[in-house]
Structure formats: C-alpha cells, structure tokens
Amino acid sequence: MTTAAASRRDLDALLRPKSVAFVGASDKSTFSTIAYDLQRRFGAADRTFLINPNKPVVHGQATYPSVADVPGGVDCAFVMVPQRAVLESIEQAAAAGARAAVVLSAGYAETGPEGAKRQAELVAVCERNDLVLLGPNHLGFANMVDGLAVCSLPGLTPRPGPLAVVSQSGALAGTMSLFAADHGIEFSFVVTTGNEAMVTAEDVLAYLVEDETTRAVAVFAEAIRRPDVFLGAVRRARALGKAVVMLKAGSSELSARTAVAHTGALVGDDAVVDAVLRQEGVIRVGHLEELLLTGHLAARTGPWTAPGVAVVSISGGACDIVADQGEKLGLPLPSLAPETEARLGTVVSELGHAQNPLDVTGAALMDHALMGRVVSILAEDPQVGMVLAVGVPDPSLPRVRAALDAASVPGAVAATIEQALTGPRGRATLDAGMSGLTYLPSTRDAVHATAAVSRWSAWYATARADAPAPAAPPRPAVRPGVPLSEHGVRTLLAVAGVPVVPGVLATSADQAADAFDGPVALKIVSPDVQHKTDIGGVRLGVAGPDAIRAAYAQVLASVDVLDPRPAVEGVLVTPMRSGGLELLVGVVRDDQWGPILAIGLGGVFVEVLRDTALLRLPATAREIAEALASLRAAPLLRGARGVPPADLDRLVEVILAIGGLALSLGDDLAELEVNPLHVHGSTIEALDGLLTWRGR
Incomplete structure (x- = not known):
C-alpha cells in the first residue's frame, strides 16, 4: 500500500x-x-x-x-x-x-x-x-x-x-x-x-x-x-x-x-x-x-551532439569485436570524413587505411603519444559524438586523458577484457592516469553501454524538437456503456476523419444485391455480436445478384444459433478489397498507463505473427512513424514483393485520427480496434471496426 x-x-x-x-x-x-x-x-x-x-x-x-x-x-x-x-x-x-x-x-x-x-x-x-x-x-x-x-x-x-x-x-x-x-x-x-x-x-x-x-x-x-x-x-x-x-524485472498479463x-x-x-x-x-x-x-557512462557524458562512436584500439581483434557486437546492438560506427582520414594518414600512415574502428597496432606500445593524437583527431569528426579508446597501454593513459579533456565530445576508456579497478593491476592503471576518466571494464560492457547511450542521445535530440502530441478531439455524441455495432463504429470513425470502405446497411436481400458492382463482403450488424466470423456471420468475395441474395439470407440467419437471439440492425455490404497490406490499429486501456495504441500486421495474421508496436497515447506523428518503421512488415510498407509502397504520411495521419478518437471517448473506453486497416498505396480504408466499453 x-x-x-x-x-x-x-x-x-x-x-x-x-x-x-x-x-x-x-x-x-x-x-x-x-x-x-x-x-x-x-x-x-x-x-x-x-x-x-x-x-x-x-x-x-x-x-x-x-x-x-x-x-x-x-x-x-x-x-x-x-x-x-x-x-x-x-x-x-x-x-x-x-x-x-x-x-x-x-x-x-x-x-x-x-x-x-x-x-x-x-x-x-x-x-x-x-x-x-x-x-x-x-x-x-x-x-x-x-x-x-x-x-x-x-x-x-x-x-x-x-x-x-x-x-x-x-x-x-x-x-x-x-x-x-x-x-x-x-x-x-x-x-x-x-x-x-x-x-x-x-x-x-x-x-x-x-x-x-x-x-x-x-x-x-x-x-x-x-x-x-x-x-x-x-x-x-x-x-x-x-x-x-x-x-x-517481472511481467504479468492484462486481465x-x-x-x-x-x-x-x-x-x-x-x-x-x-x-x-x-x-x-x-x-x-x-x-x-x-x-x-x-548509467555511469550517461552520467559522465550527458547527451551527445551526434550518436556516432569512433573507436581506437591497439588490437585489431578488439576492433572486430566492437564492429560485430556493435552491429547487433545498433551501435553507429560512422565512416570517417575525408578530412579526418587525411589527418589520420599523417599520424598512422604506415598502418594502412584509416577507418572506424581504428587499429593503431602495437605501434602505440612504442609511441606513447600515438593514441592521444588519434583520439584528438577522431573527436573532431563531424559525425562522431563520442570517442572510445579500447585497451590503452598504461603509459599512454595520461596522453589519452589529456586528449579527451580537450576534446569537444565526450570519451571513455575500456579494458579489452574484464578488468576491475581493484588489485595491483587496477591500482597501476589508476596511478598511470586513469583517475577522472570514464572507465568501462571490458569491450563487451563498452559496446552495450555506448550503444544504449547513443540511442538515448539520438532520441533526446529529436524529442526536444518534437511537436507536442495532438489534443483529443471533442467527445462524439455517443453514450458510454451502450454497445455499438460495426455500423455505429464506422460512423464514429468517419466523423473522426478515418477513411472507411464504402458500405450499405442492407435490410433486404434486394438492397444487398443492388449495393455494389463486383464482388462484395456481407457481415451481420448487431451491437451484441462482436466476433461475427465465429457464428458464420461473414461472407467474403460474393459475386452476382443471386449469390448475394443467398449470402444475405445465410448471414441474417447466423444469429439464430445464439440464445437469446440478439437484435439485428441489418447486413453490411461492402466492396471487396485486394492487394496491399492489412494492418491492425487498436487501442486498449491499461489499468496503469491508460490508452495504449497497438500497430501491427493485421487481418488473419494478427495473432499468428504478432508483429506489433505499442505506444502510449497521446502519441506524436514522429512516434507513430517510428513505430511503423520498427515492424518486421515495414519493408512491405515501403514497397516490396509486388506490394505498392504505402503513402506513409497519410497512414500516420489515419493512425493519429484513430488514436484521437480513442482519447475523445475518455476513460469509459475499453477497446477500439480497426482490423483490418487496408493499405494499398495512397488508398487507406478501415474495413472493420470494433468498440467495447469498460465493464462490459
């Protein structure tokens, strides 16, 4: 308590x-x-x-x-x-x-x-x-x-x-x-x-x-x-x-x-x-x-001016480890600018091509000022926000420290393999000039810490300039707790600025047959039936007037299996959509954190592939764009395997509108889900919608 x-x-x-x-x-x-x-x-x-x-x-x-x-x-x-x-x-x-x-x-x-x-x-x-x-x-x-x-x-x-x-x-x-x-x-x-x-x-x-x-x-x-x-x-x-x-630590499922x-x-x-x-x-x-x-590294450096890290070591093997592990962890190791390479060439020309990470070889054991000079040059590269020196020989530490103290970007020193600053070796390191430097005890620890602080620095740079999250629109004219059919949810979505697939709420077989040319989908419309497929209340790809009339009767009869039989508003008829991608965009209210937006691959794949990104509402356009980019399905959104590239700016706008509608419904909302949201190039439409209230 x-x-x-x-x-x-x-x-x-x-x-x-x-x-x-x-x-x-x-x-x-x-x-x-x-x-x-x-x-x-x-x-x-x-x-x-x-x-x-x-x-x-x-x-x-x-x-x-x-x-x-x-x-x-x-x-x-x-x-x-x-x-x-x-x-x-x-x-x-x-x-x-x-x-x-x-x-x-x-x-x-x-x-x-x-x-x-x-x-x-x-x-x-x-x-x-x-x-x-x-x-x-x-x-x-x-x-x-x-x-x-x-x-x-x-x-x-x-x-x-x-x-x-x-x-x-x-x-x-x-x-x-x-x-x-x-x-x-x-x-x-x-x-x-x-x-x-x-x-x-x-x-x-x-x-x-x-x-x-x-x-x-x-x-x-x-x-x-x-x-x-x-x-x-x-x-x-x-x-x-x-x-x-x-x-x-710890995890648990929602109720x-x-x-x-x-x-x-x-x-x-x-x-x-x-x-x-x-x-x-x-x-x-x-x-x-x-x-x-x-925490130690972030406290000593603060946010970096650039997320890139330049690495210098006396060991080519350590450089390889940093490169391999850095790629897995998302550590940016930028290529050096031409002017940086030229300056390094005057210092380490006999060592070959200057690159990042940079191996100065055992030459640093003979020339104790070498690593300090290299650190100074790397720190001035425009893409470098932090310099990491790995395996610095003890006699070189004072020069490296002086170079880092004078640099315009922060830096740290890391041991090649696990080494605490205790015992004779640690005391020798301190005596050699380590005191006051940011120290990381191994290459592994250094890569993990620098990758994390690099990501935070990049986030910090954009978050400071990010536009505030949009305010929730006015609450729509809907009574909390009163169940809504899909037709009612479609109306709410449209008013909120979410494009929905055209539809006709048919109350007769003839009306259904005359609704659209071409294949159609038919769905039972009842505020008391949420998962329509489970009772046979959905027919897809139905073509021709006679087939549509028959499907209308079948869909209408699907609720006869329920006891008591729910009230039915009619049968929703919509044109079939093909190609493109189907996304899920939904909001669920968490007891602690409030409305949580889920974006992911939708349709029949939603629970199979579980390719989903979450955001707490309100969310900004940048955050939604980043969430979309984080999906495994992101290459499909950009255009791949015959799928036309999505209009990502328009998609972000639509997701913002869905999130705004959820916020406008207030604390009474339990879930709002659009699944699928059909995305085909610049055409984006909600094909199905579900809304439930808390306590139901």
Whole structure:
C-alpha cells in the first residue's frame, strides 16, 4: 500500500537530515555495524546518535536509552529494532522532533495479509505524527553529496559522483555498491525503497532528477506503482538533459477483459511498460552490470551532439569485436570524413587505411603519444559524438586523458577484457592516469553501454524538437456503456476523419444485391455480436445478384444459433478489397498507463505473427512513424514483393485520427480496434471496426 506521493519537503527531511538516531544500534548486528562504519567513513559520526537501552557503549560510542534522551532531538530515525518494537520507536522519534523514519525491520506486507495490516498501522502512526517513512523491509539510503549513510550497504565510498541509484531491492543495491567500488563508479545518492509503504521509487526518482550533482539515475524496479509520478520524473529528466536507466524485472498479463479484442491479446503488461519506457526515452537494460555501467557512462557524458562512436584500439581483434557486437546492438560506427582520414594518414600512415574502428597496432606500445593524437583527431569528426579508446597501454593513459579533456565530445576508456579497478593491476592503471576518466571494464560492457547511450542521445535530440502530441478531439455524441455495432463504429470513425470502405446497411436481400458492382463482403450488424466470423456471420468475395441474395439470407440467419437471439440492425455490404497490406490499429486501456495504441500486421495474421508496436497515447506523428518503421512488415510498407509502397504520411495521419478518437471517448473506453486497416498505396480504408466499453 502507498499513500499520496511524497513531496519535495518530505524527501528533503528524509534524504538530507542534519542528525540521525540509530535506533537498535548493536555490536551484534551486522546492519548496525555496517551502517555506523559508513557514517564514520562519511565523516558523519558526530551527527549520529546510537540508541540502545541495554548497552551504554556500542561501536565504541556512548549510547542513549531512547531517542527522547538525545539533546536537541534528531531529524531522522534509522530503525533497526524487531518489528514488534517499531511503532514505539516511531512514536519516540516523532516526540524528539524527527520528521523522517527509515525502517529496516521486516515482517510487513511482504509476509501476507497480516503483515499488510501491520504495515497499514505503521503508515497510520507515521501520518499521525507528520513523519515520512522510507521502507519498511529495505537497507536504507546514502547521500554522498551531503556525506550521510543511513544504510547498511557495504562498499559505498564517500566521494560523490554524478550517478544516483534507486532500488526497490536492498540486497541488490548492496551488490551494486560493491560492484561500483570495484569499477570506479561514484554515486550521488543510493536509495532503497523496500515495501514502499509511503515513499516509492517514483517519488525518489522525481526528487533525484532535480539534484544538481546527479546527472543520471539508475533504477531497479519490480513494479511501477505511481505511473503519473514516474512520467513526470522522466519528462523532467528529459528537460534537464539527464538520462534515466532502468532494469525492470517481472511481467504479468492484462486481465481477461482485454481478450475481448485482438488488441487486448497483444498488450501484455510488460509489453506496455517496455513501450512506455521506449517512448519516454528511458534506457531499459537487462542486467545489473549494464544498469550501472550505462548509467555511469550517461552520467559522465550527458547527451551527445551526434550518436556516432569512433573507436581506437591497439588490437585489431578488439576492433572486430566492437564492429560485430556493435552491429547487433545498433551501435553507429560512422565512416570517417575525408578530412579526418587525411589527418589520420599523417599520424598512422604506415598502418594502412584509416577507418572506424581504428587499429593503431602495437605501434602505440612504442609511441606513447600515438593514441592521444588519434583520439584528438577522431573527436573532431563531424559525425562522431563520442570517442572510445579500447585497451590503452598504461603509459599512454595520461596522453589519452589529456586528449579527451580537450576534446569537444565526450570519451571513455575500456579494458579489452574484464578488468576491475581493484588489485595491483587496477591500482597501476589508476596511478598511470586513469583517475577522472570514464572507465568501462571490458569491450563487451563498452559496446552495450555506448550503444544504449547513443540511442538515448539520438532520441533526446529529436524529442526536444518534437511537436507536442495532438489534443483529443471533442467527445462524439455517443453514450458510454451502450454497445455499438460495426455500423455505429464506422460512423464514429468517419466523423473522426478515418477513411472507411464504402458500405450499405442492407435490410433486404434486394438492397444487398443492388449495393455494389463486383464482388462484395456481407457481415451481420448487431451491437451484441462482436466476433461475427465465429457464428458464420461473414461472407467474403460474393459475386452476382443471386449469390448475394443467398449470402444475405445465410448471414441474417447466423444469429439464430445464439440464445437469446440478439437484435439485428441489418447486413453490411461492402466492396471487396485486394492487394496491399492489412494492418491492425487498436487501442486498449491499461489499468496503469491508460490508452495504449497497438500497430501491427493485421487481418488473419494478427495473432499468428504478432508483429506489433505499442505506444502510449497521446502519441506524436514522429512516434507513430517510428513505430511503423520498427515492424518486421515495414519493408512491405515501403514497397516490396509486388506490394505498392504505402503513402506513409497519410497512414500516420489515419493512425493519429484513430488514436484521437480513442482519447475523445475518455476513460469509459475499453477497446477500439480497426482490423483490418487496408493499405494499398495512397488508398487507406478501415474495413472493420470494433468498440467495447469498460465493464462490459
């Protein structure tokens, strides 16, 4: 359970307290020992008061029997007592002036219904005392900016850096802090949120985005509890040029109500989250090392002026690996400009053709200034936004660092094979001039991180200049909850500016036979029949008056199998369409994220090929165009295998109109689906439409 979103004032009190009480401090507690050792190393021992009614000295420092005994009171209580003693500790801390509590204790909502009741009681006590709660069931937080470690996270170093970490898992945050210490990654904040009874990861993200020291935020999350807060935070990060990197674990399907239409079957919960993250420019990663190293690189470089990466190495094999892996991950390795090649020719002429990635060979072992000169030249290429130097010999590091410091684009140094900055080799690297450089511990890590930050930089450049999403049109004159037949949906689509195939709602066999020349499709029209094919309510490719009259009777009789027999408006007759492509364009309302637009290959292939792209509405024309380009069927849209190229600009306009109609119908809409949307060159028509309301 969570309460209202935490305010900036609340989080200032929580994450920037002037003094802290360690309630339950004990030499026998590993949590307490780690936390107090961190406070000493952070220089905050004089602001830390140890509370233990049974031991006069803990961790070599005098204790107080209760928080109430601390002279002048405290700002924050770090509660490490057993669950049964937590409420009393909170009451005492509040009486002593505390405005924040960090509760490590477990035994709450993570244990089941009874634990959830205890958690609700904990929240109620905190709210009654105007006290903000972090946790319970987590490992606390560290604020390297102000020199404070209210946590039990081993491996943290007090020197502040530009990357913040937010983790719903305390144990994983501890693991990440150890990894960071080994690899030279420095943090501004590390915050674990645990059960999130009050403060959620989204609240912390929104707070840290505004921190001046923080240039990127890495988030580990199993759930996004406050989508509105999350969206506000990542959009604010975009405005400030800060990256948000996320490792999102777990997945689940939408509830059974979405199975009423094909779109619902395609929009699974994790697919929706993935679409939202991509659309909002959040860098989604797949493992913890990638989370930290991508965040580290993004924090150190910020957005690049160009997405291209130039690579230099002393190893041709490393260049091959970068090229191969970079192609798989979409890392742009642009060809060098002629003037760049000419300048490189004066430096490495004996090495052959200058290219990207560039192998300077073992010559760099003899000439310690060579790699630095190459880095300087590569950094000035107009298509290069970042320079990566792989396997730099130790004697060359000072020159490479100087070149990168002077360059107009950011850069990083990577080890050829996994190498942490610990042990004799790591210390030698640091002593040789590594300190202050952005370091990536292997070629593999470097390719993954640079590819991710390159994609984000390209997104950032276009997102800043992107036109705002169009506003929803006025709500049409339709009563929410009242079922609509296909004929009614066609009317809504046409009014919204969506082209629909011509049609006649026939109420007699003769009217059907006279509707159109050539082959036609006939479909039963009833607001209570959604999947018409299932009952034999569709006939396709019917030609000739007699055949059309017979098909009309068959379609009309199809509802006789239903009990009760639904009301029938008539039989829809439309001309057959052939050639081109059939797309699905549908909108389903997700309980967390609202209306989600699905675009994909439609018709009978929708559930077979599952070639679908998702967007959260409202979406811009650029986002829709990119979604179309991401489909496996995209080559067909561009014209292939005898299919005429689609008018993509017009197709985007039509999809925008469908999305606009869905938005205009408001929160009552469950699904709106056009399947198929027939695309044949510049001719685009909705051939079928379905609309359902929530609760039906």
